[in-house]
Amino acid sequence: MKRKQATASEKKKNRKPTTTTRGANRTRSEIAQLLAGEHNEPHRLLGAHPARRRGRTGSIVRAYHPDAVAAELLPADAEPLEMKCNPGVPVFEVFVPDAPPPLRYRLRFTAADGRSWEQEDPYRFLPTLGDMDLYLFNEGRHWRLWECLGAHVREMDGVTGVSFAVWAPNALRVSVVGEFCHWDGRLYQMRQMGSSGVFEIFIPNIQPGTLYKYEIKTPTGDIRLKTDPLAFSMERPPGTASRVFATRHTWHDQAWMRRRSERDHTREPMAIYELHLGSWMWNDDGQPLSYRELAPRLVEHVKRLGFNYIEPLPLAEHPFDGSWGYQVTGYYAPTCRYGDPDDFRWFVDYCHQHDIGVIVDWVPAHFPKDDFALRRFDGTALYEHEDPRLGEHPDWGTLVFNYGRLEVRNFLIANALYWLKELHVDGLRVDAVASMLYLDYSRPEGQWLPNKFGGRENLEAIDFIRLLNQTVQQEVPGAIMVAEESTAWGGVTRRVEEGGLGFTFKWNMGWMHDTLLYFSKDPIHRRYHHQDITFAMIYEHTERFIMPISHDEVVHGKKALLAKMPGDIWQQFANLRTLLAYQYTRPGKMLLFMGIELAPWYEWDYQQPLDWSLVRYPERAALQVYLEDLGRLYHASPPLWRSDPDPQGCRWIDCHDSDNSVLSYYRRDDAQHLVVILNLTPVPRDNYRVGVPIPGEYQLVLNSDDPRYAGSGYPTATGLSSDAIAWQGFAQSIALNLPPLSALVLRGA
Numbered sequence: 001m002k003r004k005q006a007t008a009s010e011k012k013k014n015r016k017p018t019t020t021t022r023g024a025n026r027t028r029s030e031i032a033q034l035l036a037g038e039h040n041e042p043h044r045l046l047g048a049h050p051a052r053r054r055g056r057t058g059s060i061v062r063a064y065h066p067d068a069v070a071a072e073l074l075p076a077d078a079e080p081l082e083m084k085c086n087p088g089v090p091v092f093e094v095f096v097p098d099a100p101p102p103l104r105y106r107l108r109f110t111a112a113d114g115r116s117w118e119q120e121d122p123y124r125f126l127p128t129l130g131d132m133d134l135y136l137f138n139e140g141r142h143w144r145l146w147e148c149l150g151a152h153v154r155e156m157d158g159v160t161g162v163s164f165a166v167w168a169p170n171a172l173r174v175s176v177v178g179e180f181c182h183w184d185g186r187l188y189q190m191r192q193m194g195s196s197g198v199f200e201i202f203i204p205n206i207q208p209g210t211l212y213k214y215e216i217k218t219p220t221g222d223i224r225l226k227t228d229p230l231a232f233s234m235e236r237p238p239g240t241a242s243r244v245f246a247t248r249h250t251w252h253d254q255a256w257m258r259r260r261s262e263r264d265h266t267r268e269p270m271a272i273y274e275l276h277l278g279s280w281m282w283n284d285d286g287q288p289l290s291y292r293e294l295a296p297r298l299v300e301h302v303k304r305l306g307f308n309y310i311e312p313l314p315l316a317e318h319p320f321d322g323s324w325g326y327q328v329t330g331y332y333a334p335t336c337r338y339g340d341p342d343d344f345r346w347f348v349d350y351c352h353q354h355d356i357g358v359i360v361d362w363v364p365a366h367f368p369k370d371d372f373a374l375r376r377f378d379g380t381a382l383y384e385h386e387d388p389r390l391g392e393h394p395d396w397g398t399l400v401f402n403y404g405r406l407e408v409r410n411f412l413i414a415n416a417l418y419w420l421k422e423l424h425v426d427g428l429r430v431d432a433v434a435s436m437l438y439l440d441y442s443r444p445e446g447q448w449l450p451n452k453f454g455g456r457e458n459l460e461a462i463d464f465i466r467l468l469n470q471t472v473q474q475e476v477p478g479a480i481m482v483a484e485e486s487t488a489w490g491g492v493t494r495r496v497e498e499g500g501l502g503f504t505f506k507w508n509m510g511w512m513h514d515t516l517l518y519f520s521k522d523p524i525h526r527r528y529h530h531q532d533i534t535f536a537m538i539y540e541h542t543e544r545f546i547m548p549i550s551h552d553e554v555v556h557g558k559k560a561l562l563a564k565m566p567g568d569i570w571q572q573f574a575n576l577r578t579l580l581a582y583q584y585t586r587p588g589k590m591l592l593f594m595g596i597e598l599a600p601w602y603e604w605d606y607q608q609p610l611d612w613s614l615v616r617y618p619e620r621a622a623l624q625v626y627l628e629d630l631g632r633l634y635h636a637s638p639p640l641w642r643s644d645p646d647p648q649g650c651r652w653i654d655c656h657d658s659d660n661s662v663l664s665y666y667r668r669d670d671a672q673h674l675v676v677i678l679n680l681t682p683v684p685r686d687n688y689r690v691g692v693p694i695p696g697e698y699q700l701v702l703n704s705d706d707p708r709y710a711g712s713g714y715p716t717a718t719g720l721s722s723d724a725i726a727w728q729g730f731a732q733s734i735a736l737n738l739p740p741l742s743a744l745v746l747r748g749a
Helices: 008-014 019-035 131-139 254-261 291-305 341-353 406-422 433-437 459-475 509-519 523-542 569-585 612-616 618-635
Strands: 047-053 056-064 068-075 081-083 091-097 105-111 116-120 150-156 159-167 173-178 198-204 211-217 223-226 271-275 309-312 330-334 357-362 427-430 480-483 505-507 545-549 589-593 650-654 662-668 673-679 685-692 697-703 719-721 732-738 742-748
Touching: 019 091, 047 091, 056 068, 056 105, 068 091, 081 091, 131 406, 150 198, 159 211, 173 198, 254 341, 271 291, 271 618, 291 341, 291 618, 330 341, 330 406, 341 357, 357 406, 357 480, 406 427, 406 459, 433 459, 459 480, 509 523, 509 545, 509 569, 523 650, 569 589, 569 618, 569 673, 569 742, 612 618, 618 697, 650 685, 662 685, 673 685, 673 732, 719 732, 732 742
Parallel strands: 271 309, 271 589, 309 357, 357 427, 427 480, 480 505, 505 545, 545 589
Antiparallel strands: 047 056, 056 091, 068 081, 068 105, 105 116, 150 159, 159 198, 173 211, 211 223, 650 662, 662 673, 673 742, 685 732, 697 719, 697 742
16 A cells, blocks of 8 residues: 655644754744743843854844844944844844854944934843852852942943842842833843852943842732842932942051951950931031041040940941831942942041941841832842741831841841941941840740740851851951840850850840939939849859940930939939949940930930030030040050959959948959949948958049039048958958049059
């Protein structure tokens, strides 16, 4: 039986597709993806690619512009070539024989109205990220992440432009948008770099100062406009765009930076002036001072008062002034409210050149729900947890970072290093550490998930904190890491290798609470609250502490510091002077919030500058003199700081005289010692005997009741010799008059 001959059409139908046919089908499919805005690797389609046509090798170049009806290829060393396209499909192509990639060329597009323009082809450039960058990032160990992600001005193949890179692993498509493309997400679609989740593109001819965002098509097809998580600069609020920035600052603080790397901060003086830059001082136009205006005035002020560190509230970019900077949307961008990032560098540089260190509040515990920022960045819970029992902070209405995700850890640790290395800040005060450590922090039963062992500890956050502090210690020797941690978690400042969290210091919130509670009591009742003023010494050497009287204590109805003090106006100032002497002379470093030197009656208001006119009042002018003298005494007295870590550096002389509300203790190091006596009632104590550790002469070096400080001038000896009278467990003692509500500091010969 003869086999029936196939017809021509049947032969065509049954024919196996050739390589050329398969390639054409793939190209049509990719063009459809590109036009639909769902191509995650447009460089595979666009730009120059090796090709072979009619036996000749060369390149096929494709270009895309949604507004174009015609296009030409403009080779660097040849005549223009017309590019073809299918009707209605603005993807143009041309074969260039005998010219394998890479090619140098420009493109000329023509619109339907006859307009034409030339441009470099962003799809002809090689990737700006290397395999090692991507590997380290996905491993969570790229400690200079800011050098590869974000926006960077650079030159590629002789063309200046900006490379953009962003992590958005679940996006269908990511585009860079801005005024340079009329915010049209169809134009600069980025390529995804393998399985890394990172999208990248180099866009020629963009300049520093350009505003941009990422347009992201999510897995559900939604379009989201997002700021760059690694933007170095941001648009002034209420604007939310990122800004291309390239630093031109030349540092002049090399001497400071060398000394920083060799310091043991636990045995050096540290008096910290905490401030909110926007409300410290305003200019004549009623606006906050800029970084460059602030630095000289601030440095002169704090040095005069004896502070050697400043600690601004968070300076990373934030949209809402009322958050004081604690709800960050631009982690790598110093806020533009006071200038650009180089203005901030100048500010830090100026401080260092005048021997003032800079510690900045840093907020890795949570981030806001603003839709233009990190929240559901690629349409999924990328930086946060999906489950609100893990991913939301009920107190602040914010989101919690997913510390178990390697890329998120990397983002945060690299951010800490960025502030310490690139911006030269000397330390970070890590906000809300307690909320990171506990899964049930401020959550009712049933609204939190236990860890894998059934406990309440956030194991992933603990691992993150330890890695953070270890990495900072290795990468930035001498950097200061401070924990704002309000619970009894053990080992906050113990080395990670010893089972601790690895911080340099911890805020002593217990001391702050107990001390302010005690000083708020009427002196007649203080005898019943003596334990409040003495209790902190029991746990004093369980951690390395900073004693804070911070911004949190002068807002939200807690009253200004002066207004917390009982009694008439004289007693209030006397109480305040005694409190400050106590803070300066006990173990630990100290922090005071701006305005303490002005002693206002009212709480701090971030919308108003400090009332500098208050210095015209004699009591407040005298308080500034007192702070100057207290600061000089502190820095000139090694017993007040060199022996802070040593239990023997501070010992009670008498902590039991609750009937008289008098405390006495001494500070010492190898060379000298100081005796401190606090009379915490307005009743003078004549001929009050105090034991002393060493026989000999004692000189009065501070009397908070001195008339220079608006004190009463109650008579007391300025020079004393010890008596061979055993007292309070000491073989020697002295007797002196204690002025009312006063602190006396005596130096032993």
